Amino acid sequence: MSSIKLTHIYNPSYDELGQTCFEFLARLGGPSVIHLDGQEPDRCRVILTLLHGNEPSGLKATHQFIREQIRPKTSVKIIIASVVAARTEPVFTHRMLPGQRDLNRCFSTAEKDLQSVLASAISEFINSVRPEAIVDVHNTSGSGPAFCVGVARSNQHRALASHFTHRLIHTDIRLGSVMELDFGCPIVTVEAGGAQDDEADVTAYKGLLSFVCSDNVFQTKQQVEILDTPRRLELVPDVDVSFGEQRLNGSSITIRQDIEKFNFGVTPANQRIGWINGDINRSLQLDSQSSSVGDYFYVENEQILTKQPLKLFMVTTRADIARSDCLFYFVVS
Ligand SMILES: [Zn+2]
Numbered sequence: 452m453s454s455i456k457l458t459h460i461y462n463p464s465y466d467e468l469g470q471t472c473f474e475f476l477a478r479l480g481g482p483s484v485i486h487l488d489g490q491e492p493d494r495c496r497v498i499l500t501l502l503h504g505n506e507p508s509g510l511k512a513t514h515q516f517i518r519e520q521i522r523p524k525t526s527v528k529i530i531i532a533s534v535v536a537a538r539t540e541p542v543f544t545h546r547m548l549p550g551q552r553d554l555n556r557c558f559s560t561a562e563k564d565l566q567s568v569l570a571s572a573i574s575e576f577i578n579s580v581r582p583e584a585i586v587d588v589h590n591t592s593g594s595g596p597a598f599c600v601g602v603a604r605s606n607q608h609r610a611l612a613s614h615f616t617h618r619l620i621h622t623d624i625r626l627g628s629v630m631e632l633d634f635g636c637p638i639v640t641v642e643a644g645g646a647q648d649d650e651a652d653v654t655a656y657k658g659l660l661s662f663v664c665s666d667n668v669f670q671t672k673q674q675v676e677i678l679d680t681p682r683r684l685e686l687v688p689d690v691d692v693s694f695g696e697q698r699l700n701g702s703s704i705t706i707r708q709d710i711e712k713f714n715f716g717v718t719p720a721n722q723r724i725g726w727i728n729g730d731i732n733r734s735l736q737l738d739s740q741s742s743s744v745g746d747y748f749y750v751e752n753e754q755i756l757t758k759q760p761l762k763l764f765m766v767t768t769r770a771d772i773a774r775s776d777c778l779f780y781f782v783v784s
Pocket residue numbers: 502503506589590
């Protein structure tokens with residue numbers, strides 16, 4: 452058993468929630484579960500959100516629909532995870548607290564640090580309520596359209612994604628995220644769009660409303676395109692990165708400042724994505740051993756170019772996230 456206690460709140464009243472999601476956040480003591488009764492109390496759906504403290508769309512959406520006193524189809528458990536990181540000033544800017552591990556990389560470890568213990572408290576709770584479906588709502592750090600991610604591509608996974616978006620990424624990458632665990636039901640990660648984008652809040656709200664109110668949550672709401680087995684372009688540990696309109700001296704890697712414009716579009720072969728000082732394999736790596744950076748990118752005149760048409764997504768222009776997570780994901784287009 453884990454030693455972190457989740458705070459449980461049952462059917463909060465309009466007044467308990469606060470006028471804004473900032474007030475709502477301030478009233479939560481720490482990692483919390485909001486329990487909402489539904490029309491069919493024997494069935495249960497789980498919403499996870501704020502695993503990353505800088506990704507507020509899921510929290511805003513749940514705050515809004517709880518205030519609207521919507522009665523869900525089934526009982527709903529809303530797990531709000533990184534409350535302390537989220538409300539640490541400046542509010543909604545900390546993915547996790549400084550010095551802590553990324554919570555959504557701690558679900559497959561037996562480590563005893565605070566984040567791993569919280570991850571196991573969350574997974575124990577989810578197992579205890581035997582849900583029929585789970586969604587985990589995030590934002591991307593850069594601007595971009597919504598998409599979902601799953602470790603399976605069944606019709607049920609597609610249907611869960613279809614409440615939110617028309618894209619499902621089927622990934623074989625294992626990072627220790629919650630969607631990799633087997634809860635006996637389908638789970639998808641929702642990337643509602645950029646944390647700063649109003650559209651992401653709307654996507655999260657409409658999607659969650661549809662998720663909690665549908666009679667059959669596995670009935671597809673829209674056609675869903677599958678993007679199969681992306682790779683991650685990562686920095687080799689301790690390599691520095693900058694973002695700029697031209698090569699920046701003193702930086703091993705400079706990624707073009709407007710890289711986000713390639714999100715989900717087709718990036719043709721021979722497209723410059725940045726500049727590099729030295730050997731590409733000393734600075735960049737993929738998540739997988741089965742292929743190498745050189746299969747997809749090459750260097751000419753210190754420019755990093757695509758070798759074949761690619762579809763990039765989850766592109767970031769934040770150096771801290773590029774270092775701790777990755778530059779972007781991609782599939783061959
Ligand atoms: Zn996230």
